[in-house]
Amino acid sequence: MIIRSRGEKIFDVINVFIMIVFAALFIIPALLMICSSFTATRELTLYGYSLIIRKFSLEYYKSIFGMESNQFVLSLGNSVFVSGLTTFFMVLTTSFFAYAITRKQMKFKKILSFYLIIPMLFSGGTIPYYLIVNGLGLMNSLWAIILPGSVSAWYILLVKNFFSSLSESLNEAAEIEGASNFQVLFHITLPLGFPIIATIILYTAVGTWNDWFQASIFLDSNHYNLWPLQAFVRRLQDSDEFLKSYFGNTSLNFNGIRTAAVILSLIPIIMVYPFVQRFFIEGTMVGSVKE
């Protein structure tokens, strides 16, 4: 048992206090949003955002799901589709690549590692990127978001570092039994490397879910039906006209609708967050330590 001095005890109390304030910095805005989204239009307009729900109402949520064009549900579906596929491809490309360059019988490892490092150091910039994706004929297609999102040099390096920290003996044993590299990867390396794969899944899924930028440059205004959720929600925030075009002459408080839309867009993240927390902590650690 460590005996704490008086000063240390005072420090600990202050520390706890600081932490409470710190946590409040995050909790209060969240509560504010939640409460506002459940406050009826009249009260919200009169009293503004508040932690007190003066009159409970589900009207904003109802209006979002009652949209004539069903845009919200469409966008939700697009987001699920894009995030799901991107994550799936990302796991495949990263684990394949990383596995290959950690095996000792692989040739050209140096060249391939170099091939990974260059994009991390230098990128062409937004305009060339936009023009290239455009030139590949991906405009106004969700593949413009999925395909570029399905690879990341940085994640490959992360996974590579993790894989190379695993013992080779199991792999070799499996190979002596006649297992192919794909079998070794799927039956041995991937299960052992699950923490890092889970991290990649989390980062990719959340990153894609949260992204509005790609959609806004690759999908034009004639293709709102393809828009993922964040892009749609962002346009709702930005422009009253855009909001009106979807909600008609609604008598509801615009900001109420906006908060409700934002909360709905957060639900998937909130749902998976508790389960993946321990993985991303581990994953971040891998990223910070050099091989």
Next chain:
Amino acid sequence: MKSFYAKIRTAILIAAAAMLCFILCSCSAAEVNLARDGSGTATVRIAKTYIDDGVTVSVTEKDVKDRIDGLIKAVEYSSGMENRLKLRSIKDAGEFYSVNLSFMRAQYICTYGGDAGYYSYKKSSEFVKEADSVATLTEYWYYGSYKPYLKSYENAKYNFANYRRPSANAALKPKRAGAELTEAEVAGLFSESGELAENARGRIFTFYIADMEWLESITFNFKGKVEVYAGTGTVTAGERSLTVTPVTEKADITGIDADGEVIHETRDVKCFVGYVYFTLEANKAAVGIFAVLGVALAGFVIYGIITGVFKRFFKGKFFRSLVRNYDLYLMVIPGVVLLFLFAYLPMGGVTLAFKNYRTTDGIWRSEWTSMFGLKNFYDLFAERNSFPLLIKNTFVLAFWKFIFGFLIAIALAVLFSYLKNGLFKKTVQTISYFPYFISWVVISTISYMFLATDGGILNKAITAFGGTAINWYASPKYWPFILTFTAMWRTAGYSTIIYLAAIVNINPSLYEAATIDGAGRFQQLLHITLPGLIPVLGIQIVFSLGNLVRDDFDQIYTMVRGSALLRDTTDTIGKIVYENIGTPSAYSSTAAMGLLQGLVGLILVVTSNAILKRHDIQGAY
């Protein structure tokens, strides 16, 4: 010491080599394409005297030079590029002046002909009626684009209405070597929609010049074989040349006379109307290089077979290993291909920064700017007053985020480390990590709740304490703070993870020894914890130094909610680049901005990594 400089040198060499490679590649591509797109030379015959409105005018050599200079200036002005049209020589040939010009694209000679008013030609519609597809092509040769937009008949009509260009008459039927083409032959040349379907190497060039009474004829020398041509007074002068002489047509003139009065009249106007369709020939130099390469390759193969090098190679260990592990090589394919498409191709696309982007030409075929391709960069500093402001904003915002990012992360990590492991610590951590996973769209909504002018919580608080409400979205001076604060809000908790782990990994015996020596917590912090964080801090600095010139445009763009009043402090390079997507005329200059940004970031990362390694601190790469 030695390795430090060696590292820097290697990095610079690699960067330079990559740069050179990209530039050479697209340089050669551009050259090949320019030749294809109708560059060549022209000989222009200019009369020594001509009759204008019944008055005989004589032309001196100086007049000719002035006219041609004016034309070159006009081309420069309207194309935004220099050296598109060059004067080679003016010769006095007795009866006339012979002017030799070289052009990058043939239309530069012709488009700027008419300079006195607008014309409507009575005969223009006849031709249109006769052959739609052929009529459109006389009107629509488009800046050397690969597929002439022959089917854009609507556009052609548009041109008729607006510019009243002299179109053609029935004599504009296509000819080949002096003989008119039959209907079937014409049909074979063009697809039904009027596009050049069969021969992708064919180029169409149309010309229409009017009111150049002093112009006697133009001889074009193309870098390709003249296949089909048309126009009154248009004859081939050899396989690759075409001579055009003017015809006289009645024109309704709407113009402005010397006194500034608007005049309408019908008069005879000399004009050149016609078109030429020529096919391109392969670039001889390219063919030569390929031939040499092919011969060399064949030689190598023969040599390999004869000496048994191949046999040894295919039976050797190396090749057997490749075959046995073929699935490993299959595995890297998706990553290699995707990175090539979405990381390496855009890197090649930075050549855009040295070019004058045109939608119809695309990245690879657009032309290089003057000043050895550096004009865009020159213009950024010379003409765009706003660029220094963008640099400043980008840097200032990144700087505050950089500094506070580290301070807050380390301070929080230390505070976390003093919390007892338990539910409280876990809860605070869980809560504080969460914002990292929400998008800027969400954070923008949250900040709006606080910053809204009426009903915003901050303003409510300010007025409750007797202050005056602030219109946050119209007051640029607060925004560096707001943006830094929200960035910190988002990442503060998450960024502690690494430092917290580093603190946990510090050998506990160090602390025990310190406690026995009577060192308090503060001294332990100073002498054990903080020094223990330095290696991790080093790597983190390398990673974030590159960010010092990059901007979270994602954040800025969503946070300012399109407010134009905040531009003074929130316009950063990334934001401007984003705003210019969809404005092709700005692509080159914004690509130049992006390139500068990326280069400075690259230099920062490579140098800082080298410095870290020099001081024996683990680097990032």
